[in-house]
Amino acid sequence: MADSPSQFTPAELERWQFGLSQANLNNILCHCRDCDATWVDSSDEAPCACGSHRVEHIPCWQFPDG
Ligand SMILES: [Zn+2]
DSSP states (O other): OOOOSOSSOHHHHHHHHHHHHHHHHHOEEEEETTTOOEEEESOSOOOOTTSOOOEEEEEGGGSOOO
């Protein structure tokens, strides 16, 4: 039954990984200085859920990868 080990060709995998790296570039870790909440967003414009605009933004690509 399972005679195909992978559904993806190498080219498809490459595209998929490129898409992931692009997604990482758009991910911004947000940290609220008022309520200490953290969340990930694709925008650095959004205020915190608590209404505070004192939010610091750390792009995820600054973190070392594993
Ligand atoms: Zn907050």
